[in-house]
Each structure stands twice: as structure tokens, then as C-alpha cells.
Amino acid sequence: MTIELKPKDYKSDIKPVWCPGCGHFSILSALTKALAYLKIPKHQIGFVSGIGCSSRIPAYVDSYGFHGVHGRGLAVAAGLKAVRPDLHVIVAGGDGDGFSIGGNHFIHACRRNMDMLYIVMDNQVYGMTKGQASPTTAPDWVNKLTPHGSGVRPFEPLAIALASGSSFIARGFSGDPSAMSKILVEALQHPGFSFVQVLSPCKTFRPEQVEWKKQVHNTFIEPTNDSVLAAQRIHSDDGMGLGIVFQCKIPVWSQHSSIQVDTQNSFEAKIETITSEFEL
């Protein structure tokens, strides 16, 4: 018998410690809606994260979860997916975790194209450590720590994902959780690496981001499978366009890999080797 779960059923008993007004609450809501819509059993979800405010999210979802080390969520998730291809592997983190500390993992996760969903909850700031400029922060954003701005051009997540070979690229906004849940449903159904950047205002350290609600626009109505067109779309956008930019079907790593890992056999084989070596 299949028990029908409501979005609320996917939430754990742990209360989020995010600030009141944080956009991450809406992402949690959109994700639980997407999981309920797709009727994904809780025990078939492996939720991995790095470090940061956003990376707390696996604790708030009632599924298997792993709160990893800074920037290494994708590396842990790749290992998990390799040995448990039956799981729906979801990775979440912030812009600092994903694009700075974990920037290299991000590039190679895109090109590896393992079947997983990567959500980056982008607020253009390191919130947990009290408001430093992150890779997606504008160069002229002034605060106490960067009184003249960082002077560094921001990282362009969608362009990097496209150039690195991600087969699903989208941008959502936490202020529109219903539309975001649709993007997450599409991303979860996509076979391959799905990258979703979610603009998620940080009410505490970036109060001016409250204006994002007026600045976002539904630009990417239909995804394209043409990477040249997708690149044009991304570069002509102001960074506030929402929707699925690019989606294509390319071989998924686990399907064309020459090494198929069977955990039980591997484990037994290892035991046998050890036993024979030590003549136990």
C-alpha cells in the first residue's frame, strides 16, 4: 500500500534556525511540495549539503541526509550516487559553499552528469559568518568588511554550468515558491545533473535584496537544448531572469560507466580477500 504524503510530511521535527524573513524557508517549502507531487518515498531520498546557512536544509527534511564539509557536498553526493544509483540524490548549499570553496567540484559535477539535483540557495553573501562578500556578490557592494567593495567580478553560475556540461540549468526565486516547485519537479525528473540556482534574499545581511521581488522576471519560458542559444540567453540576461534555461539529453554517468558498483558483492569480495590473506 502506498501512503500518500503531503508536503508537510517531508519536513522533519527539527526547527530551522534561519532568520525570520530568510528566503530559504520558501525553498524548503518548494522542495517539499515537489517531493510530495512526485510521490518520492522518504527512504529513497539522499540529501547532502556542505556548510552554511543553506546547508542546514537536509536536517529539516525527513529523509536520509548528510551534512558534509565545506564545499564538498557534490563530492559526497557523487560517491553516494555511485554506490546507490537507486536513490534520488539531492545536494544543496549556498553560493559561497558551491562556487568558491566547492567551485571545482561544481565544474566537474556538471561535466560528469550524474543523475542528481543540485540546488544553490544564492543570497550573494556569506551569512553564517556575518556578511562577507561571496563569489556572486557585486564588485561594488560595500559593507564593513569590504568598505570599497570587493572589486571582483561576480561568478556567473549559469554560464559556468553550461560551459561545464550540465544537462539541466535553471534559475528560481524564493519569492515565488509555486513556480520554483515546478522547476524542482522538472529538475528531479531530469535524467542527469540538474543545476538550479535559487535567488534567496538574506534579510539580515543584505536587506536591500527585498527589492529582488520587483526585479525578477520570467524570461526563460521554454528550455532550449541548443547550447549556443542557451549561452546567448544567459549572457543577454541581467541575472534576474527565471525559468529553465537549458535542458538536453546526454549520457548519464552511471549508465555508460564501465564500472558498475554492487555494494553487497564488493563488500563480500573484500571480506573474502581479507579472509584468504589472513587465512582466518
Next chain:
Amino acid sequence: MSKEFLMIKSPEHLFAQVYAMKCESEDRLQDLIDSLNQHNNKAAADIFSRTIELIKRSIENIEQRIQGMQLPEIPPWESQWHYDVQPDLVCIENAHYLMSPLQALELAIYNEMRLQEFFKQQVDKGVNEDVRLIASELFFQEKQLIEHILSWKVQFENSEIEQNEDFDPPNIPE
């Protein structure tokens, strides 16, 4: 961003919509209450705790009404309201860890007023008579709920409401 107003065509559809909205509203409001409590803003949390009790009562009423009805399943992105977010959902960007009880109260009222407007639109522009009738009933229930929340305002109007202070403020531009 704005969404076109879409007409609800059957009572079942209306109840499915309203039930989903109220449940979501309760869930998200609980998140906000927990978050405000975590940040030691008990006064604002208390306002939302009182509001959530009213929402819970609305949910119980709707659950009684929909007994035996076959409600359609509506994916969240096909919800039929005229706002970017559902009418009574707390506008999360308006919440703040330093918000005063009065600000919390105004936010709670604003949410319910948007829901009231949603019902009004169904009454004014609806094409199905049954939907218009039910929407009219729900409109008046919502009106009572707003009046009830408004009555709490009196205790704050005559007192000096100060913005809460953070002695270890976030690192924002001076």
C-alpha cells in the same frame, strides 16, 4: 511579476484551493513563529501564535465542509490566485528578527486582507453561482477574522512601541 486572475469553476475546486492555502499558511506561519522564538523575539512570535490559532479553526471548519467531497488535486504552480504568492501566505520578506508586535500584527492583517480580496474577486467576477455563494460566505468569515485580529491592535496603539534592538548587530553598511 503578476499573474492573471483565473476563474474557479466549481465548489470542489474552490475548497481544494482554500484548503491547500490555509494548510500552507499554517505551516509557513509555524516556521516564522519558531524562527522568531529562536531569535528571542517572543512578542512578535506571540502575535503570530494567536493568528495561527484562528487559521487552525478555519482549517477545521473547511475539513467539516469537505467531508465526502471529491476534491481535485491541484499542483502548486496551477493555483488560482492573482498574486505571485498565495494571498494569505505570510510575505516572508516583510518579516524580520527585530520586528515589533505592531509590525507583526500589521503583517498578519495584510495577509488576511489579501485572502479576503481573493474571495471578493470570486464573488464579483465568478461565473459559477455555487462558487460565488461559497466565496461570499468565506469572504464574510475572513472579514470577521480580520476584525478579530484588528481588535488586538488597541493594546499596542496606546503603548509606546519601540523597535527591538540588537546589541550585536549584523555587519551591514553604516
